[in-house]
Amino acid sequence: MNPDDLRYHKEHTWVKVSGRKATVGITDYAQEALGDIVYIDLPEVEAEVEINAEIGEIESTKATSSIIAPVSGKIVEINEDLAESPEVMNEDPYGKGWIAVIELEDGSEVDELMDASEYTKYVEEEIK
Amino acid sequence: MKLAILGAGPGGYVAAIRAAQSGAQVTIIEEREVGGTCLNRGCIPTKAIIASTELLSRARELDSFGLESSGEILPNLARIVDRKNTIVATQIKGIRNLLKSWKITLKEGRGVLSSPNRLSVSSGSGPMETIDAENIIVATGSRPYQIPALPFDGKRVLSSDHALGLTEIPKSILIIGAGVIGCEFACIFRELGSEVTLLEKLPRALATEDIEISEVLAREFRKKKIRLITNTNTDRMEAGADGVHVVLIDGREIFAEKALVAVGRAFNSEGIGLEEVGVKKGICGEVLTDGKMQTNIPGVYAVGDVVGGLLLAHVASTEGMIAAANTLGGDEHMDYSSIPSAIYTSPEIASVGLREFQADERGIKVKTGHFQFRALAKAHVLGEIDGLVKVVSDALTDRVLGVHIIGPRASDLIAEAALAVRTGLRTSDIAETIHAHPTLPEAMQEASEDVSGTAIHIAKR
Numbered sequence: 001m002n003p004d005d006l007r008y009h010k011e012h013t014w015v016k017v018s019g020r021k022a023t024v025g026i027t028d029y030a031q032e033a034l035g036d037i038v039y040i041d042l043p044e045v046e047a048e049v050e051i052n053a054e055i056g057e058i059e060s061t062k063a064t065s066s067i068i069a070p071v072s073g074k075i076v077e078i079n080e081d082l083a084e085s086p087e088v089m090n091e092d093p094y095g096k097g098w099i100a101v102i103e104l105e106d107g108s109e110v111d112e113l114m115d116a117s118e119y120t121k122y123v124e125e126e127i128k
Numbered sequence: 129m130k131l132a133i134l135g136a137g138p139g140g141y142v143a144a145i146r147a148a149q150s151g152a153q154v155t156i157i158e159e160r161e162v163g164g165t166c167l168n169r170g171c172i173p174t175k176a177i178i179a180s181t182e183l184l185s186r187a188r189e190l191d192s193f194g195l196e197s198s199g200e201i202l203p204n205l206a207r208i209v210d211r212k213n214t215i216v217a218t219q220i221k222g223i224r225n226l227l228k229s230w231k232i233t234l235k236e237g238r239g240v241l242s243s244p245n246r247l248s249v250s251s252g253s254g255p256m257e258t259i260d261a262e263n264i265i266v267a268t269g270s271r272p273y274q275i276p277a278l279p280f281d282g283k284r285v286l287s288s289d290h291a292l293g294l295t296e297i298p299k300s301i302l303i304i305g306a307g308v309i310g311c312e313f314a315c316i317f318r319e320l321g322s323e324v325t326l327l328e329k330l331p332r333a334l335a336t337e338d339i340e341i342s343e344v345l346a347r348e349f350r351k352k353k354i355r356l357i358t359n360t361n362t363d364r365m366e367a368g369a370d371g372v373h374v375v376l377i378d379g380r381e382i383f384a385e386k387a388l389v390a391v392g393r394a395f396n397s398e399g400i401g402l403e404e405v406g407v408k409k410g411i412c413g414e415v416l417t418d419g420k421m422q423t424n425i426p427g428v429y430a431v432g433d434v435v436g437g438l439l440l441a442h443v444a445s446t447e448g449m450i451a452a453a454n455t456l457g458g459d460e461h462m463d464y465s466s467i468p469s470a471i472y473t474s475p476e477i478a479s480v481g482l483r484e485f486q487a488d489e490r491g492i493k494v495k496t497g498h499f500q501f502r503a504l505a506k507a508h509v510l511g512e513i514d515g516l517v518k519v520v521s522d523a524l525t526d527r528v529l530g531v532h533i534i535g536p537r538a539s540d541l542i543a544e545a546a547l548a549v550r551t552g553l554r555t556s557d558i559a560e561t562i563h564a565h566p567t568l569p570e571a572m573q574e575a576s577e578d579v580s581g582t583a584i585h586i587a588k589r
Contacts, residue, residue: 041347057347061513062502063587 001120002027003094007110008119009070011052014094015102017110022071025098026058026089029123034060037086040067042078043100049075051109056099058089067099071109077101129153131455132247132261134239134400137164138441139432140267141223143448148230150456155259156232157239157249162223164269165433166441167216169289174312176212177292178472181319185474189511203320206295235259241266241401244425263427263455266407266415267448268400270393270433277365278304278389284367286388288313298322302372302384306333306356308471310390311345314354315474325355325382327374332358334471338483338532340498340518345473345534348514352474395434410436419461421451429455443467466550470539475515478542481530481549484520493523497555497578499571501535503585506566512536517575519545519555526554526579537568544572555579 006014012030015022031037039059049055049069056067078100082088089097104110114122129152133140136158144156161168180203187201227234237251241264249257272287274280282290288309297320303310306328318324326333326349332342333349333356349356357376364375365387372387395413402409408416408424414436421429429451432444443464450460471477487494502513515535521528531545548558558576563569577583 039351041350059502059514061508064500064502 002116004116006094007070007113007115008122009068009113010122011066011068011070013068013070015070015110015113017104017107020104020107021076022073022102022104022110023098024055024070024100024102026067026093027119027123028093030065031090031093031097034058034063034065034090036061037089040082040086040089040099042080042082043067043075045075045078047075049073049102058086069102070113071102071104071106073102073105075100076103129263129456130261131155131263131265131452132157132239132259133265133267134241134247135164135267135269135396135432135434136162136223136227136234137267137269137432137444138166139269139434139444139448140164140265141227141448142445143265143267143431143452144232145226145230146449146452147455148232150452152452152456154230154232155235155261156227157235157237157247157259159236159238161220162227162234163216163220164267165271166444167219167223169292171441172219173212173216173292174288174316175472176215177208177316178312178474180208180211181316182474185319192511203297205297205320209293209295212292239400241405241407241428244405244428247401263429265421265448265451265455266397266400266402266423266428266430266434267432267444268396268434270395270439272389273392273394275304275389275391277362278367278372278387280389281367284372284386286386288388288390291388298385300325300371300384300386302327302374302382302387304362304374304387304389305391306330306358307336307390307392308334310388311473312471313388313390314349314356315352315472318352318354319474323355323384325357325384327360327362327376327382328356328358329361330358334477336483337471337477337479338518338520338530339485340516341477341479341532341534344515345477348473348475348534393433393439395436397434412436420454420459421447421462422454427455438464438467438469440467440469466546468542468546470542472539475512475535476538477534478538478545479530479532480542480546481528482520483530483532484518487520487529492529494520494529495523495526495555495579496520497575497580497583499575499578499583499586501568501571503574504566504568504571506568506570507536509566510536510568517541517571519558519572519575519579521555521579526556527552528555528558528576531572531575533571535568535571541569541572544569 012027041057043055051072054066055069131152133156237249247259300323415430431447433439468480497519501507507513518532520530528548555576563573574583
């Protein structure tokens, strides 16, 4: 299920805030919808990203999909392991499948995101 | 009618055969070897080498197809180049035989116009010969453009001509220019195991293609670990004993064992008497012609790379056939609106007609349809799922204005698209045409359906 300590963006990304840093990944719903992930185009460290903008792309065996930034800020770390093992995003989207760490520009953006129960409802609506 | 043709590449020799078929008495003059750049230093040799690197790439995937091999499969560039040379030699012989069968006289040497009706031909040893003709077709082609800061030496600094003759795989290669030639060689050398850096001063690789095609290619380059640096220029370049050293304007430095300069082509329009006869040229030295391929001098025609525009063998050949017909009293005009092009990167790229950005520039309202090969069963069967088909159509009439493909067999798939653009088909025509299953052309059908949001294998958005 969607962990309670995360915040969720409507484009199916999540953030986990710790101080000024936010770890970002795709949700379980997203990985399920994409199917087997075969490649990820990671953002570059130091890149400035804006909320709602594309920060990377994911290719699965059936689709390519943009990764949308759930918050604005600067990329300070990326999950290099995904380059070799993109399938980790399928296996553990909220853990080892994290994509990047963003240094937050504006903490209030996080408050605008959905919490776990809101996101779960949102996804149920989307499936209907 | 006596016709003399200067240059026996795909423009010249095709013009020669077409004119001979219509009864002309044809002499064709060639300084190097029949077949021109296409056969000797371009299309055919690169594709022959790519045939090897493509097999190599597939061989690396044997395991995923359930095939087990007991030994490692390694490229031997000297033998790959040998195979390429054999293919080229066979094709040269073929063209020579064709010319002979049509009773076309082949003069080997350098031809120079001395008047609109006369050429002189000098070969290394023999005496100067004079050829009189009622019409002349200039088809002298183009050559790799050389940048003064890094002149070709054939050892460290290579042109595409040199690169096709390498017998040892360089550890690292810096390719200057991410156009068609640069991108094809980037894939070849990367597949062979070289570290490849590709420099481009424009914002994207293959800047004349549709933007989405360049984006997918850039992603494929990242997957292959081809380092593509766009929006850049070189500040300093030096070729030394141990390699090439380049400093970019942002201060970054690149060392490579070899550099391949692929920044464009220069026109072979000097030293062949064009100025003396009064033939007009453009600012880059390209020969100017009208739609009938005639220059400003009546009876003097020009075709192929030397007239500029699209430097493609099939364009040269078409221009050659048009010029040939017109020298015989015809009234044929060249139409550049539906010329397909194929780029043998990995995956392949092919396109025809309008790019979406061109439609925007011209204020044409368009709709687009996309289809990803990864949504196609046949692509999975082949194990080649990367890429897409993009259809650009007129928003008002639904006519197909352009098709852009990156993916498996793109160069074959473009034929249907070229027919659609040339004959003004609507996307509905393609969508309603039954395409056999399971085949790659289904992607063309689905992309056409997607223009109206009705592709079967795209999930509801």
